[in-house]
Amino acid sequence: MGASGMTIRFSCCEHTGTPVAETRPQRWSRLWVNLWIKRPGVAEEGRDALARHHAETTRRAREAMIEIVRAGYQIGPPPYGYRALRIRVTDPGGCSKLRAVLVPDWQTAAVVKQIFVWRADDGLTFAAVAARLNADLRQHPAPSERWTAKAVRRIVTNVKYTGRQVWARTAAGRPAPVEQWVTSAPMVHEPLVDERVFRRAQHGAREEQRCA
Known part of the structure; x- marks a missing residue:
């Protein structure tokens, strides 16, 4: 068999007796040709089935x-x-599955609370909050090397800190309308900030994001 998926067979020329190589496509190769070239309707049906799947x-x-x-x-x-705490739960069908619930991390939870105080009570910008955090990284460990305005904004605008779960806040890489978010009931995990403080901290967040 050749590298191209063809069967190679040798026969003798009836005039000279010289061996001549004959090539014959494998069965799967012929089916492939029939599917994608000779029968475009079948190929279209296959693509439609794949799209539906x-x-x-x-x-x-x-x-x-x-x-x-x-x-x-x-x-x-x-x-x-x-931090994520793994627990085992049983669904209505009787299947046991591992799920994760949020529990406060004793060190970084205090940093989150401080961020909301500076934002909601003192009215600091995201950049100003980041500067204060970077002034003492031992007391305020950063998610990466240093705090940035973007990292602060990510915390301040995250509804999960109020004790709710949330998903689908973005669509195609852009912020989705709040009414399209998928959220849980309140208090599914311990909140780090109450709803009133969270709402106050949102003041001017969109304007700062556009200017960033």
């Missing part, structure tokens, strides 16, 4: 994510100030 898989995955979030469980890495 992809859409159905995406729909089921989204429904599963929504169910997890509304039940109050964490998806992905925990936000700064929390």
Whole structure:
């Protein structure tokens, strides 16, 4: 068999008796040609079936994510100030599954609370809060090397700090309208800030984001 998927057979020329190589496509190669070249209708049907399968898989995955979030469980890495506690739960069908719930991290949770105080009570900008945090990194450990205005904004605008789970805050890389967010009931985990302080901290957040 040749490298191109062809069967090579040798026969003798009827005039000279010299061996001549004949090539014959493998059965799967002929089927491939029939599927993608000779019968375009079949190929189109296959692509449609694949698209339907992809859409159905995406729909089921989204429904599963929504169910997890509304039940109050964490998806992905925990936000700064929390750690993920793995627990085993049993679904209505009797299947045992591992889920993650958020619990405060004793060191970084205090930093989150301080950020909201500086933002909501003192009215500091994201950049000003970051500067204060960077002045004492031992007391205020950063998520990465140093605090930035973007890192502070990510904390200040995260609803999870109020004790709710939330998902789908962005769509196609852009912020989604609040009414499209998937949220849980309140107090599914210990909040680090109450709702009133959280709302005060949002004042001017969009304007700062546009200017950043």
